[in-house]
Amino acid sequence: MAAPAPPLIEVTDVGRTFADGTRALAGASLMVPAGAITALVGPSGCGKTTLLRMMGGLDAPTSGAVRFAGGARPRAAFAFQEPRLLPWRSVVSNVALPLELAGVPRGERRARAERILDRVQLAGAGRKLPGQLSGGMRMRASIARALVTEPELLLLDEPFGALDEITRQALDDLLLALWGEFGMTVVVVTHSIVEAAYLGRQVVVMAPAPGRVVGCIKPGFASRTPALRATPEFAASTASLLQMLAQSMVREKGAA
């Protein structure tokens, strides 16, 4: 295995209390290595989405710090659980939206949007409206929109959570292929242990009430192909993730 990449993001002892007194995060610490995929997994209310939003600048910690390599926030792009496409715009013009808002000239943004649509296997669907696409296709359009700005950091908030299992696995493989091609740092929030183990070079396990990091594993699979999901070593990783989650629950009950 290669030497560990330097961290792009360093989360140190981060706490976040909302205005209504909810403690979304308390003392969460983790490193996000540059150019790798980090998965944040945990049950609802463990603060994983809040942490992701902080990495993208959509939220700020009430205590602790989120630091970036070089001091400046990297160019980040989000994809959310819902595709969030503008229903009146064609797919290609939806994908080009971030470039349009940044003032990129029309011809260039079209070309870039069509190139990335091709990469997510939506080359023929550019002129369609979002309502004419399937759920999986809409999600791919949403991923394409996030990638069109060629971000250094891709933040995914349960991106495939609303899709059926088969579509979801296909999109996980697509995401791995895109990551292999573009090499950006990816942080993906998921509540699926299988997805976390499959995607993550580093899997961070979180627990709720208050949200915190309870462990971290680094599955060292030689390759990630669909066949990996059936191997004993993959089963071992998901088992250790499950165990971490179960232990955090027990500890929680013991404390109460």
Next chain:
Amino acid sequence: MIARLLRAALPPAIVVIALVAAWDIAVRLMQPSEYLVPAPLAVARAFLEQRAELVPAALRTAGSAAAGFAIAAAAGVLAGSVLAASRFLMRGLYPLATLLQMVPLVAIAPILVIWCGYGPRTSVASAAIVSVFPVLAATLDGMRSTDPGLAELFGVCRASRLQRWWKLELPWALPSIVTGLRIAAGLSVIGAIVGEFVGAFAGDASPIGIIILSAMRENRTDLVFASVALAAAAGFALFGLVSLLGWALLRRWHASAG
């Protein structure tokens, strides 16, 4: 497309024909004085005899209504957008706008005459005033219902306030705005005629409101009926035009929903 239009137009056409037939039969049976209820044929005859005067009059009224409607559409969308952009302004101004809406148009019409003078300007102002509120309310409601997820997306992309308005809030509110515009189109003809009742003068360029008043004074109920029908037709035409425009604007919305 044409077959669908015909199918849509057939039931109301049958109802209208049936109503006119019932009216004709009732007049023949009960024989009221021509002054109270003229027969349909008498109304048609009055229209044909006076058409050289009636049609230009209706066009003048429709012109005032359309001008008032255009002003109301622009002002309503603009004011609705401003109110939607600022919670403070909305809290401060929206109750006031609602209150103004409650003031009867007929009561303020004389004030309009004082400000705008006798002539079509009063009709235009009256039409604009009565149709601005539905547009404002529809714009405000539509924009305030903007999907928070999409608003967040625009935030992530660092969209400017103007980009957010033009590329997100305005298109998002469009179905609601079109509904407001259709209501306003119907109201604008009413507003124009109220304006004419108080602020227009009889003469070579009489609008339909003046024809109605003078026909009434001359006991020409048939002519009153013909004028009213024409005014209704003008309102219907304006409503139809706005509906057509709305349909064209919303095509992408419908395609996406389907």
